[in-house]
Amino acid sequence: MVSLLAAAVLVLTACTPADPASGNRTIKVAYQKTDSFTALDTMFQDAKREFEAANQGVRVELQPIQANDDDYGTKLALALRSPSTAPDVFYEDTFKVRSDVDAGYLLNLDSRLQGWGDWTRFDAGAKEAGKANDGGTYAVPLGTDTRAIWYNRKVFEAAGVALPWRPSSWQDILDTARKIKTSEPDVIPFNMYAGKGTGEGTVMQGFYELLYGTGTSLYDQDSKKWVVGSAGFKDSLTFLETLYKDNLAVPPAELDPNVWKKVFGGWFPKAKLGATVEGSYAPSFWQKGGSYEWPGYGEDMGVAPFPTQNGAAPGAVSMSGGWTLAVGAETKQPDLAFNFLTTALNAKNSLAFTVASSQIAVRTDVAADPGYQSANPFVKDVSGLVAVTRFRPATSDYPRISAAVQEATEAVITGSRTPEQAAADYDTAVAGIVGGDKTIRK
Amino acid sequence: MPANHRTRHVLRYLPVLPAVVLLLVFLAGPVLWAFHASLTNAGLTGRHARNPEWVGLDNYQRLLQDPVFPLSLALTVLFVAGSAILGQNVLGLALAVLMRRARPVVSATVGTAVVAAWVLPEIVAGFAAYAFFSRDGTLNQLLGRFGLGETDWLYALPMVAVVVANVWRGTAFSMLVYRAALNGVPAELTEAAQMDGAGAWQRLAFITLPVIRGSIATNLMLVTLQTLAVFTLIWVMTAGGPANASTTLPVLAYQEAFKFGDIGYGTAVASILILVGGVFGAAYLRLLKEQRP
Numbered sequence A: 001m002v003s004l005l006a007a008a009v010l011v012l013t014a015c016t017p018a019d020p021a022s023g024n025r026t027i028k029v030a031y032q033k034t035d036s037f038t039a040l041d042t043m044f045q046d047a048k049r050e051f052e053a054a055n056q057g058v059r060v061e062l063q064p065i066q067a068n069d070d071d072y073g074t075k076l077a078l079a080l081r082s083p084s085t086a087p088d089v090f091y092e093d094t095f096k097v098r099s100d101v102d103a104g105y106l107l108n109l110d111s112r113l114q115g116w117g118d119w120t121r122f123d124a125g126a127k128e129a130g131k132a133n134d135g136g137t138y139a140v141p142l143g144t145d146t147r148a149i150w151y152n153r154k155v156f157e158a159a160g161v162a163l164p165w166r167p168s169s170w171q172d173i174l175d176t177a178r179k180i181k182t183s184e185p186d187v188i189p190f191n192m193y194a195g196k197g198t199g200e201g202t203v204m205q206g207f208y209e210l211l212y213g214t215g216t217s218l219y220d221q222d223s224k225k226w227v228v229g230s231a232g233f234k235d236s237l238t239f240l241e242t243l244y245k246d247n248l249a250v251p252p253a254e255l256d257p258n259v260w261k262k263v264f265g266g267w268f269p270k271a272k273l274g275a276t277v278e279g280s281y282a283p284s285f286w287q288k289g290g291s292y293e294w295p296g297y298g299e300d301m302g303v304a305p306f307p308t309q310n311g312a313a314p315g316a317v318s319m320s321g322g323w324t325l326a327v328g329a330e331t332k333q334p335d336l337a338f339n340f341l342t343t344a345l346n347a348k349n350s351l352a353f354t355v356a357s358s359q360i361a362v363r364t365d366v367a368a369d370p371g372y373q374s375a376n377p378f379v380k381d382v383s384g385l386v387a388v389t390r391f392r393p394a395t396s397d398y399p400r401i402s403a404a405v406q407e408a409t410e411a412v413i414t415g416s417r418t419p420e421q422a423a424a425d426y427d428t429a430v431a432g433i434v435g436g437d438k439t440i441r442k
Numbered sequence B: 001m002p003a004n005h006r007t008r009h010v011l012r013y014l015p016v017l018p019a020v021v022l023l024l025v026f027l028a029g030p031v032l033w034a035f036h037a038s039l040t041n042a043g044l045t046g047r048h049a050r051n052p053e054w055v056g057l058d059n060y061q062r063l064l065q066d067p068v069f070p071l072s073l074a075l076t077v078l079f080v081a082g083s084a085i086l087g088q089n090v091l092g093l094a095l096a097v098l099m100r101r102a103r104p105v106v107s108a109t110v111g112t113a114v115v116a117a118w119v120l121p122e123i124v125a126g127f128a129a130y131a132f133f134s135r136d137g138t139l140n141q142l143l144g145r146f147g148l149g150e151t152d153w154l155y156a157l158p159m160v161a162v163v164v165a166n167v168w169r170g171t172a173f174s175m176l177v178y179r180a181a182l183n184g185v186p187a188e189l190t191e192a193a194q195m196d197g198a199g200a201w202q203r204l205a206f207i208t209l210p211v212i213r214g215s216i217a218t219n220l221m222l223v224t225l226q227t228l229a230v231f232t233l234i235w236v237m238t239a240g241g242p243a244n245a246s247t248t249l250p251v252l253a254y255q256e257a258f259k260f261g262d263i264g265y266g267t268a269v270a271s272i273l274i275l276v277g278g279v280f281g282a283a284y285l286r287l288l289k290e291q292r293p
Helices: A002-015 A039-054 A069-081 A094-102 A110-114 A117-121 A124-128 A153-158 A170-183 A200-211 A231-245 A259-267 A334-344 A347-356 A379-387 A398-413 A419-434 B002-012 B014-037 B058-065 B068-101 B104-119 B122-133 B138-145 B158-183 B187-195 B200-211 B213-228 B232-237 B249-259 B263-291
Strands: A026-032 A059-065 A089-093 A139-144 A147-152 A188-191 A225-228 A273-279 A301-304 A318-320 A322-327 A389-391 A439-441
Touching: A026 A039, A026 A069, A026 A334, A039 A059, A039 A334, A039 A347, A059 A069, A069 A089, A069 A094, A069 B249, A089 A094, A089 A334, A094 A139, A094 A322, A110 A334, A124 A139, A139 A347, A147 A153, A147 A200, A147 A318, A147 A379, A153 A170, A153 A273, A153 A301, A170 A188, A170 A231, A170 A273, A188 A259, A200 A231, A200 A273, A200 A318, A200 A398, A225 A419, A231 A398, A231 A419, A259 A273, A318 A379, A322 A334, A379 A389, A398 A419, A419 A439, B002 B014, B014 B263, B058 B263, B068 B104, B068 B158, B068 B213, B068 B249, B068 B263, B104 B158, B122 B138, B122 B158, B122 B232, B158 B213, B158 B232, B187 B200, B200 B213, B213 B263, B232 B249, B249 B263
Parallel strands: A026 A059, A026 A089, A188 A273, A225 A439, A318 A389
Antiparallel strands: A089 A322, A139 A322, A147 A273, A147 A301
């Protein structure tokens, strides 16, 4: 019996592939690719050609992962768990950098970055995104984004709103939306994502623009505690409640994970939507080669900063995310992997990617390039928001907190809870997630 | 000779050895791993990703205090009862009985239509069901012709939508099982009952069903366990929403483990799911034993 088992084990082990020869020079690169997001794939294809030509005997193995942001993060994290599946170079969300460094997935790049001349050309603020709690840099920024109000000029003109539109308070938004509602009843006046269906879009393109405009915040950086019981939180929920209760936004049932496709592909081009809060990457869908090509978007669309609650300084709110490239902590060829990263992010490839995906440049030479500045009519407006923008707290508790915020907005827009009740539910949920001692009343 | 006898005894089990090894490696292995992980604070990322700590029954304690857990457990039981035990099982039996009486053309057409849904991969069936129930979907377009207002099925009645979708997708299995079982009912028995004046319903209740009760129990067991594990269909249609209104245990386990990166907690939910499956399985096994004629 024992010998049989031993034989079976031998057979099983024989099935596993033999260890690759030590002279193997292959770099595995993992990144995201979707129907509407192929710019990164193009960038890596170019970098692969360039890198393989410059380094004889090296093979770059591209591993595009076809998934949305959430699922991409999950697949990447699963691959990183085991050194045998971990990619050498990968596309990493800025707000996951810190927790992935804590997990030991990312290689410290400090010594290598010193030897890379281009590093000085990266924007100082953007560099922060690649830093971990220990102060070391673990990821190189690829691009960033901001959020603003995108509005359809035709709809606004028809409703008699003065252009260019620049709301100075929340009340301005509501007044304009009501005006559109009265003059064009078939149009959705002002869309703002809310609820769990739109996931992270609910908070990044909606709730946080409200919350950070009230003078409060989600997380207190100084005390490293989560803010509960704030008036700003309740006010933000009340704004959403008004927007949905007065039918100024879409019916809550429309807010499924695919609603953004309707926003970009249907409602805006067909002048069925007045305005929405969306990312600076919006033109990437409409420009030539985008998923919803719309030649007239430059004339028909306008962009305005999201105002603070009552117009208090600095008068505008924006949220930023952004992505980076990182090197796996357990890569067998750290130098080769880092060299590939620098090829992928050189001035030429960075410029092409930044333009194709309507990103905000993080390299000063790219930002100064005429090709970038004229990539679409809105580059200047959305790049200017970098001055007021905010980032999400990059802690490993964050995904749960975000889910609790989404639940609070859902309860309010469906009318199942009042803003006060929903805010109290949120406070309880936060205390449950991080522990009561990690919350602070403000 | 005892030694020789023992060798023969051992050799007799030789043919099943590969199957046993495969089951241990691919079935028992993951189950034990999941149970072990549920006693740790393993995470997808963060400090505990590679070096999880032993936390004992903490995850299970948290589960008992989680307001979503009882809801999720109830939804799972509702989903299984509605779509497997009542839906697939009863509809499958009804189809099988009716198809024996129908004309061959009708029977073949119905059979093909029912099996077609079963042949589809789960992800495709999920998308088809989403397209059917969604706001601008087929169902609302059909209802619109009769002037019936637009209902957001996936939003207003998510459980009804996923139960109906799962009945649509899974009934073929029960139908096939019952068609085979009905073929095994001796014709003399039903004829004799007919001679004694039993009506169609009486023949079904007192002859057919008792004869095929073994198949009924087996079918119930299989469809229950299959339905307990349904994830893709629900995930594609509603992703557990709105507000957890269709979050069954597999969806909850996925959310916790992969969306929130809490593998320890997610595997605790999965372990409970295995337990629920075990309870159902044990109940059916008892039924099977007791009812043996």
